[in-house]
Amino acid sequence: MAELMAKSPAHGLTPVAVGGVTLSEAPMRPVWAVMPWRGKGAALSRALEQAHGLGFPEPGAMITSGQLGIAWSGLDQAFLMGVEPDAALAEHAALTDQSDAWTQLVLEGAAVRDVLARWVPVDLSPAACPPGSARRSLVGHMSALILHPGGDRFEVLVFRSMAGTAVHELTRAMRAVAAREAL
């Protein structure tokens, strides 16, 4: 039997390092949309806690535990990352596989907020976006989910088909920020 080779969305486009900022693509991992049925929010949160050790996040928040994470991603919606959802969750929530739908780009470095400020219209300063934040916003024209685990690291999820544009645009901002710093 032939085997199908898997390719990540930004395959061949990353890593990119400019100035003190690096742009890479996180290894592919399970990403599932978890959307509680009506009135099942609390039950879902308990079931999540029981199955994966993570509750359902508040709007704008991300909860992590080891390699697992769950990030708010919209109205009544969160992305469970790093694990396939336990079958028991289906009783409380709609589950949809999103593992292949997004490229997960990782930006790291001291100037990372300056780079993102070129494209992202929300405040990502430590005061407004503390560790454990999840923001549904834009990267330029692209719809994005922006995760901030802490430090100078941001994870930017955009649709797989736009990985090329995302890498190109973020790289341009990295170059501009580095050139300014050298001024």
Next chain:
Amino acid sequence: MRVDGRGLIDRSQPVTFKFDGRSVTGYKGDTVASALLGKGVRLMARSFKYHRPRGVLTAGSEEPNALLEVGQGAAMTPNTRATVQEIYSGLTVQSQNRIGPLDRDLLSINDALWPFLSAGFYYKTFMWPRAFWEKLYEPVIRRAAGLGRITRDASPERHEKAFAFCDVLVIGGGPAGLMAALTAAKGGADVILAEETPELGGRLLSDGQEIDGTPAAYWVEDIVKELQATGRVRVMTRTTVTGAYDDGSYGALERVARHVAPADDLPPECFWRIRARQAVLAAGAHERPIAFPMNDRPGIMLAGAVRTYLNRYGVSPGRNVTIFATNDDAHRTAVELMDAGVKVAAVIDSRTGVTAKGDYRLIEGGQVIGTKGRQGLRQITYRAGSRTDTLITDCLAMSGGWNPAVHLTCHLGARPVWDADAKMFLPAPGAVPGLTPAGSCNGAMSTAACLSEGLEAGKAALAALGRPAPQGVSLPEAEDDPGRTQALWYVEGKGRAWLDFANDVTTKDVKLAAAEGYASVEHMKRYTTQGMAPDQGKSSNINALALLADSTGRGIPETGTTTYRPPFIPVTMGAMGAFAEGHGFAPERRTTSDAAARGRGAPMIEAGLWFRPSYFPAPGETTWREACDREVAMVRNAVGVVDVSTLGKIDIQGPDAGAFLDFVYTNMFSTLKVGRARYGLMLREDGHVMDDGTTARLGDHHYVMTTTTAAAGQVMAHLEFVAQGLRPDLDVRIISATEQWAQFSVAGPLSRELLNGVLDQPIDDESFPFMACGAVKVHGVTGRLFRISFSGEHAYEIAVPARYGDALYRDLVARAEALGGGAYGMEALNVLRIEKGFITHSEIHGRVTAHDIGMQRMLSQKKDFVGKAAAARPGLLEPGRERLVGLRPVEAEGRLTAGARLFKEGDPHKRVLDQGYVTSVGYSPTLGHMIGLGFLRHGPECEGQEIVMVDHLRKVKTRVQVVNPVFFDPDGGRARG
């Protein structure tokens, strides 16, 4: 000339640049204006209309005269103010709006014609013949009057845009702004301090004064250190806040790298969008010129500007300076020049009873009434009482008082308020929510008052943020006498007196406008062009409206101001459009098969943001038609593979998913069996068709909807709207899964044979009949299979997680080729679907109903659905509407074109007799002639009739026969297998 011991320039670093091809050396820290004045160059520009020689009027961004072209080739930027452009080694600047050298501009002939070039002259003069306006008059006028050239090529410059956020935005880094920023930061607020020039300090760097007993520049240094120590202040120099917008949003232009040689990756400018919870406007004031006769010669400038050149740049604009003032403030210019060793010829003060502040000649009650000097001031004539006399002088520093820079307070629609005592327009209270004006933009004209207002504004911003005032910010001691000012807007006399230097508008023009009935200030502006151009009348608006008020017998407040709009300074289009150049215009969406398709030489076409292969050229094929015909035949006779991942795929789950679909589709979905797919039609609320596609039922509570590529986003938004707004009673969850799946159509008589090579469990008609769907294993990977057809052939769509898309596509195409088939593109896909009469958004373009496309029967009578009531309106059900038909040429070689109009045979081809139009056409290799779809009045009733297709644009006229839109396999036997 340079003045020793003055200025903040770095005299150890000479910098050489080129002005009109000539090398000029200044110092680091100089602007083009200060460097040229330092070398005694006063002539820098030609005026807009009369091509009069001009020098600088100001030392700031409000400069109306000294506009230059900076840079070379397509990177040249016109209308750059010499007073803003800093010099660097290698900088190239040219004067503009001239023919020949600057000092012998051939167009200066216009100056001799000035009696004819009054306001509105070309409206009056170039009326006839009408056709000459566009072809002759306008180009000639535009060549003769104007500003810098525009380059025809796209600029290679790559600017940037960025967002910033803060608690308090302080606009202006002068005394008021510094105090506001310091207060806010010490009170715990995050502050952005935006300063237009390269250095903080504002007028404190321009005027020789003391704060707390030390020179002001030292105090500024200390404050800057204190600001830095708070760790809360982001200082943005070379940044001009250009506009105030809703909810604390501000636009700002940062000249990031205009002061250094261009370099790769270094953005010359950045356009900022700043969101501030509170703002302090400390924009300062603009000094007013006086409109006296012949007041425009190089060497005549504002008194405050002379002090700026002296104290900031170590330059005196003249060797023998005269001051013409209406106020005490301007006397400082004389004192400071004399302190610096520059000769002062006299101070002419329009007032009487004034005392000199130094050892200079004071002429009281005087007015300048004339000047001489062809390319630079040489002599002035003044009148004092009954006496008229002349003075030899090479620089005249004038001051008619100061206008508060209220601009930003007016950007949300407020009008400034006239203060009759101070003779100035002041910001209206509460003009911009959350913005507090402070300092001289608010009418505070002494340094002490500016410092105090800045402190108070900082406290006010903190209070609005719910923070207490900080400890340890004290008000420094400074000069507290704003002096007295007499209003003098213009001086009567022989010769032209300029109000608006940038547009060559004189007092005569404004009087003419008033006399001709343009009494409203907005009409006067448009008739005379006063207040237009890059400076937007910063130095002329108040004088012009004061003169208009006098000329119309009204007061200044009754006359009012024109509307202040953003941007406050000129902003390059490149900065506003940064990131949108070239490919940045829109994101590019690529399918997983993109690389494979390009690798096969397929030209890609854009479908929305997606790129899809148009066709796959085979060896020996020279035209797209050959490839397309081959690909169509391949699908009809063997098997073809095409990527259909771009179609929207929406996961719809929940106990009420079926009821939800019944509500958004016109037909029933709750009755669909699990493991089956159904074609569905959805309407907008106005009863017209929104989209169509197949929806499959994967489980009791789980459907996956397919939308067209074009409407994927629109349908997703529509479903969210319905779920949240119209049917919140339904328990349903919706999410896009378009990007999760790579999906390929495998179509043709051999499609099942091909698929059985990749599926772990082979399928047959029994296990997978037409419109079946279900989970499958594809080379061990869990995927989905749908037996649906957009080609009319026995066909499937096979989906795998997108990571496997590239591999599966290559595998499917290789297997298809082994079976005598292969990859096909959009052209063949289009022909195949037209042969079957399948619609796309060419047909459902937003103005058609289900009735129009022959699908009225899909509108269920048994249930309610979006658009049902509106679709039943009588006008939408008339048989005479334009309805879907098939079209074929009467002669086999006849040509059909999309967009062509349809007429009855024998009718003239006039709009009023139009019967319909063609939406889609293609050459059918299956049938051997062109086929088309279109909309025709009474459509299906006309089947069999011959009509005429006329394409007025492409000049095509073809006799066509109206036929059923399904050209091929009308009973659908091929797809059902």
